[in-house]
Amino acid sequence: NAGVTQTPKFQVLKTGQSMTLQCAQDMNHNSMYWYRQDPGMGLRLIYYSASEGTTDKGEVPNGYNVSRLNKREFSLRLESAAPSQTSVYFCASSARPNPDTQYFGPGTRLTVL
Amino acid sequence: AQTVTQSQPEMSVQEAETVTLSCTYDTSESDYYLFWYKQPPSRQMILVIRQEAYKQQNATENRFSVNFQKAAKSFSLKISDSQLGDAAMYFCAYRSLNYGGSQGNLIFGKGTKLSVKP
Numbered sequence: 110n111a112g113v114t115q116t117p118k119f120q121v122l123k124t125g126q127s128m129t130l131q132c133a134q135d136m137n138h139n140s141m142y143w144y145r146q147d148p149g150m151g152l153r154l155i156y157y158s159a160s161e162g163t164t165d166k167g168e169v170p171n172g173y174n175v176s177r178l179n180k181r182e183f184s185l186r187l188e189s190a191a192p193s194q195t196s197v198y199f200c201a202s203s204a205r206p207n208p209d210t211q212y213f214g215p216g217t218r219l220t221v222l
Numbered sequence: 223a224q225t226v227t228q229s230q231p232e233m234s235v236q237e238a239e240t241v242t243l244s245c246t247y248d249t250s251e252s253d254y255y256l257f258w259y260k261q262p263p264s265r266q267m268i269l270v271i272r273q274e275a276y277k278q279q280n281a282t283e284n285r286f287s288v289n290f291q292k293a294a295k296s297f298s299l300k301i302s303d304s305q306l307g308d309a310a311m312y313f314c315a316y317r318s319l320n321y322g323g324s325q326g327n328l329i330f331g332k333g334t335k336l337s338v339k340p
Contacts, residue, residue, distance in 0.1 A: 142327065151226070151313055151330025152267075167327060199267060210257070211328060213267035 111135055113214035115200050121220045122190045130185040130217050132200030140203045141183035142167075142211060143175060145196040152199060158183055190221045224249045226316050228331035235304045236339050242289075243299045243334050245314030255317040256290065256297045257328070262310040270312070273297065301336075309338045 116131045134141065139160045144152035144167075154167030158177040172194060174186045183202075187194060197218050201211040225248045235241035247256070258270040273281045273290050280288050285305075289298045301308055314331040 144328075149332060151315070151332050152328070153330070154327050157327055197265060201267070210269055210272055212269070213259075216265040216267075218265075 113200055113202055113212055115198075115214040115217050117217060118215065119218050121222065122187075123222050124191060126190050127186070127188050128190065128219075129187075130198055130200075130219075131182070132184065132214060133182045134200075134202040134212075135181065136202060136204070136212065137180070138202035138204050138212075139180070140205060141177065142201040142203075143173075143183070143185045144199045144201065145169065145194075146199060146216075147196050155185065155198075187219075190219075192221045195219060195221045224251075224254075224316050224318065224329050226314055226329050226331040228314055228334050230334045231332075232335045232337070234337045234339060235301070235308075237304055237306060239304055240300060240302045241304055241336065243301075243312050243314075243336065245297045245299070245331060247295050247297065247314070247316050249295070249316065249318075251318055253319045255319070256288075257315040257317065258286070258288070258297075258299045259313045259315060259330075260308075260310045261313060261333070262307075267313075271299065304338050306338050306340060309336055311335050 113134045142157040143155040146152045156175040158164045161180045176184045197216045199216050200214040203211045227246045254275045256273045260268045271283045285302045287300045311333045313333045315328045
């Protein structure tokens with residue numbers, strides 16, 4: 110099992126460009142999450158999907174959209190990237206929304222110039 | 223809202239020695255989960271140990287153990303026989319049992335950077 114995979118690993122964007130971060134899990138988990146990690150900070154929740162077909166906002170959703178494409182895949186889209194969105198993005202999944210342990214992907218380092 | 227505080231930005235330990243990382247949290251809930259995650263330079267977040275608040279017994283995973291003091295809202299991580307591979311950022315995290323909304327998801331502290339000296 111690959112666990113949770115994320116693409117790309119690195120990305121550089123110019124202000125105003127758009128892009129989609131991809132996440133997939135092969136553990137048959139129901140719930141998936143997107144976090145961002147900024148220097149000196151812990152992870153903060155952007156969006157999550159408790160189950161296929163549902164998505165909800167987390168702590169810092171502004172400037173992002175998500176799609177739960179199917180049970181395996183959960184994408185994060187930046188419609189118009191801003192320098193404040195420079196961060197490391199982590200996708201995670203868990204068997205159930207709560208209180209199951211979350212398992213994380215390797216992260217995507219995004220720089221917005 | 224719940225908060226998680228890690229008061230030690232950096233810690234250092236000699237190889238084979240024992241080190242304790244501190245974590246305190248604030249909540250009004252009686253049932254919840256607490257976690258320690260390790261983040262090595264590869265950036266992967268790796269679960270180290272998990273504690274259910276309703277359990278009085280402290281969780282243990284090989285060389286890793288916790289000291290869970292519910293009344294004091296303290297959740298420290300002890301690493302015994304430290305190894306070079308233990309060098310990483312360590313994050314303490316809280317998870318409510320409330321289903322629905324972002325309250326059901328992980329709240330992280332800012333992390334402690336652990337260095338292991340050979």
